[in-house]
Amino acid sequence: MARREPIGPLDYTRRLWLRLWLLAVAVFLYAPIVILVVFSFNDSKRNIVWQGFTTDYYVKAAANASLIEAFTNSLVIALVSTVISTIVGALMALALWRFRFPGKPGLDGAVALPIVIPEICMGVALLVFFNRVGVSAAFGWPFSLLPIIIGHVAFSFPFVCVVVRARMAGFDRSLEEASKDLGASEWQTFWNVTVPFMKPGLIAGGLLAMTLSLDDFVITFFTAGPGTLTFPVQVYSMVRFGATPEVNAASTILIVVTVILTVIALRLQRPDKEAAKLA
Amino acid sequence: MESWRAQPAVFWAFVLPGALWLLCFFIAPLALIWLLAFGERAGPVEIDITWTLANYAGVFDPVYIGLFGRSLWVATVATVLALVIGLPVALAISFAPARLKPLILLLIILPFWTNILIRTYAMIAVLRTKGFVNFGLEYIWQLGTVVLAPFGLDQAVMGERFVPLELLYNNTAVIFGIVYVYLPFMVLPLYATLDRLDRSLLEASLDLGAGQIRTFFSIIVPLARPGIVSGIILVFIPALGTFLISDLLGGTDSLLIGNVIERQFKAANNWPLGAAMSFVLLYVTFAVLALRAWVAGREGGLGKA
Numbered sequence: 001m002a003r004r005e006p007i008g009p010l011d012y013t014r015r016l017w018l019r020l021w022l023l024a025v026a027v028f029l030y031a032p033i034v035i036l037v038v039f040s041f042n043d044s045k046r047n048i049v050w051q052g053f054t055t056d057y058y059v060k061a062a063a064n065a066s067l068i069e070a071f072t073n074s075l076v077i078a079l080v081s082t083v084i085s086t087i088v089g090a091l092m093a094l095a096l097w098r099f100r101f102p103g104k105p106g107l108d109g110a111v112a113l114p115i116v117i118p119e120i121c122m123g124v125a126l127l128v129f130f131n132r133v134g135v136s137a138a139f140g141w142p143f144s145l146l147p148i149i150i151g152h153v154a155f156s157f158p159f160v161c162v163v164v165r166a167r168m169a170g171f172d173r174s175l176e177e178a179s180k181d182l183g184a185s186e187w188q189t190f191w192n193v194t195v196p197f198m199k200p201g202l203i204a205g206g207l208l209a210m211t212l213s214l215d216d217f218v219i220t221f222f223t224a225g226p227g228t229l230t231f232p233v234q235v236y237s238m239v240r241f242g243a244t245p246e247v248n249a250a251s252t253i254l255i256v257v258t259v260i261l262t263v264i265a266l267r268l269q270r271p272d273k274e275a276a277k278l279a
Numbered sequence: 280m281e282s283w284r285a286q287p288a289v290f291w292a293f294v295l296p297g298a299l300w301l302l303c304f305f306i307a308p309l310a311l312i313w314l315l316a317f318g319e320r321a322g323p324v325e326i327d328i329t330w331t332l333a334n335y336a337g338v339f340d341p342v343y344i345g346l347f348g349r350s351l352w353v354a355t356v357a358t359v360l361a362l363v364i365g366l367p368v369a370l371a372i373s374f375a376p377a378r379l380k381p382l383i384l385l386l387i388i389l390p391f392w393t394n395i396l397i398r399t400y401a402m403i404a405v406l407r408t409k410g411f412v413n414f415g416l417e418y419i420w421q422l423g424t425v426v427l428a429p430f431g432l433d434q435a436v437m438g439e440r441f442v443p444l445e446l447l448y449n450n451t452a453v454i455f456g457i458v459y460v461y462l463p464f465m466v467l468p469l470y471a472t473l474d475r476l477d478r479s480l481l482e483a484s485l486d487l488g489a490g491q492i493r494t495f496f497s498i499i500v501p502l503a504r505p506g507i508v509s510g511i512i513l514v515f516i517p518a519l520g521t522f523l524i525s526d527l528l529g530g531t532d533s534l535l536i537g538n539v540i541e542r543q544f545k546a547a548n549n550w551p552l553g554a555a556m557s558f559v560l561l562y563v564t565f566a567v568l569a570l571r572a573w574v575a576g577r578e579g580g581l582g583k584a
Contacts, residue, residue, distance in 0.1 A: 010485075012374040013374045013375040013379075018370070018371045019371075021367045021368065021371070022383070025364060025368050030390065032398070032401035032405050088296045088300055091294075094293045095290060097280075099280065099281060099283040099290050099294075100281065100282050100283065101282070101294075107294070116516060117561060118516055118517065119520060120521075120541065121560060124544045124554070126304070127544055128554075129311055215392070215393070217395050217523055218523065232394060235400070239527065251400065251401075254397065255397065258392050259392065
């Protein structure tokens with residue numbers, strides 16, 4: 001690379017020390033996860049030294065009925081809470097974006113509250129609340145997940161609201177007026193003009209909500225009833241029992257599922273971006 | 280923006296689902312533990328609200344004050360470390376070529392898509408006595424012995440045997456884990472402000488004879504202050520309330536306030552005391568947020584003047 005220009009005073013990214021720093025941080029962030037994934041294939045019970053390649057622990061994890069149940073529950077929770085928080089969050093964003101009303105700063109602050117308060121406070125509050133209200137236990141399976149889903153929606157819809165509101169800030173309201181002038185009803189305008197503009201925000205917000213739900217430990221830990229198996233709680237008890245390759249295998253599966261879901265969501269978002277470029 | 284009176288039906292349809300959800304499943308539960316903090320245990324599950332202040336007094340027991348102190352200390356050290364590590368990273372991303380930016384940004388956010396429990400668990404394999412950091416150190420130790428052996432210095436310099444470092448189950452491990460888990464929270468707001476920075480100000484500073492270091496501290500840091508403040512808050516608050524990281528990585532002497540709250544609600548079954556602790560933690564959080572609002576307000580006022 002003979003024709004490389006000298007490093008300019010503001011070319012911080014081309015400075016060696018900063019590149020090394022970036023590399024070190026990348027190693028810091030990724031090495032533990034990579035090690036975890038690699039050691040899920042380790043043919044050793046104590047899981048400290050590499051002994052040889054095996055997929056035994058995946059077979060074991062797949063045969064572990066409570067792990068499978070926990071995994072299914074967590075996916076159901078993530079999907080349902082994503083749908084609800086996307087709808088609730090988007091509607092709230094539209095209300096805050098479109099209307100002037102008394103008490104608006106108060107509502108604005110209240111919506112931001114679940115984002116800022118320590119998770120553990122919300123977790124114990126929901127634990128006590130569901131202990132007193134007691135929605136679910138009597139009704140059996142899907143209902144036993146209800147407290148967890150409700151908790152997940154409560155902390156993720158404010159994030160959706162922030163994302164969608166940021167998107168709507170760039171909306172030209174004369175488009176709505178034009179639509180109405182051309183004879184569309186209020187509902188048609190909303191559905192054919194406002195919602196399509198909002199869509200990237202909805203996808204980004206929904207993606208965020210799903211990630212938050214799959215990532216969550218604290219709220220799930222406190223809202224899960226004694227008989228309800230969820231992935232984080234199951235893995236937590238396995239970890240407390242000892243670090244085995246089976247935990248690694250189970251964790252790897254969750255990592256892979258999260259990455260696949262994210263890739264799908266990013267793919268879904270892409271045609272939209274191209275449409276925006278054409279417009 | 281229009282008045283809600285223009286379309287009341289639409290307004291209520293937009294606002295009600297979220298407002299009710301918030302009221303029923305966030306405000307009401309918090310109000311419930313706020314009440315519990317003034318209660319007394321009347322049986323295994325019954326709690327009478329007697330408006331006693333004994334629970335709050337219990338929080339100010341020297342043992343728990345020490346715990347709060349340690350939590351504040353651990354959260355502060357972790358936040359400062361995250362800032363020191365994250366600032367150069369944010370700088371590198373915002374000055375990277377446009378086509379690389381989203382890629383490096385993705386690199387930083389990606390671990391964030393992994394469950395916090397899994398990331399904390401992954402840390403155990405790295406830090407434990409027979410973990411990867413110690414394996415690396417042992418390798419260096421062996422290398423050192425081989426190199427120094429011909430000079431007869433190996434035993435004097437490297438010691439007789441490799442003694443693995445006790446990295447896990449102490450406060451250092453907890454701080455390490457917090458930095459590991461929450462680093463993306465620091466980098467993102469820093470990047471957001473640095474990316475909007477007016478480059479000509481940096482050029483002016485360098486043209487006028489300030490060195491890189493002086494430019495960094497006199498121009499970049501003050502201009503990036505909103506991002507720095509957001510990053511500090513985003514790391515400090517979850518760090519203060521963490522219980523998972525200290526539970527898995529900490530030892531018996533590194534319990535944090537989050538662990539004690541969890542214990543009151545699960546094993547110890549002393550909900551009123553746990554509720555009082557939660558609210559002290561919440562008040563500390565609000566104090567931090569109020570401090571930020573106050574600082575922002577004062578700076579805004581100065582800017583206008």
